[in-house]
Amino acid sequence: MDxxxxxxxxxxxxxxDGRIGRVEYKSVxxxxxxxxxxxxxxxxxxxSETSDDRADRPLHRDY
Structure with missing residues (x-):
C-alpha cells in the first residue's frame, strides 16, 4: 500500500521537507x-487487501 x-x-x-542521507521527511x-x-x-x-487474502486461502482444511 502506497x-x-x-x-x-x-x-x-x-x-x-528535507532529506538526511537516505531518510526523507515529508509533511501532508x-x-x-x-x-x-x-x-x-x-x-x-x-x-480490498483483506478480501484478496481471503480469496487466496482455501475455505476449509482437511486434517
Whole structure:
C-alpha cells in the first residue's frame, strides 16, 4: 500500500521537507474533507487487501 499515493489521490498535498542521507521527511497538508477522503480510501484499500487474502486461502482444511 502506497500511503503517499493515497494521500495525493485524496486531494492532500505531500511536501518534501528535507532529506538526511537516505531518510526523507515529508509533511501532508489538506482540508478536513481531504482527510475524510483519505480515511475512506484507506479503509477501502485495507478491505480490498483483506478480501484478496481471503480469496487466496482455501475455505476449509482437511486434517
Amino acid at each position: 500511503i503517499e499515493r493515497l494521500a495525493n489521490d485524496s486531494g492532500m498535498l505531500v511536501v518534501l 497538508y489538506g482540508s478536513f474533507q481531504a482527510l475524510q477522503r483519505f480515511a475512506d480510501n484507506l479503509l477501502q484499500s485495507i478491505s
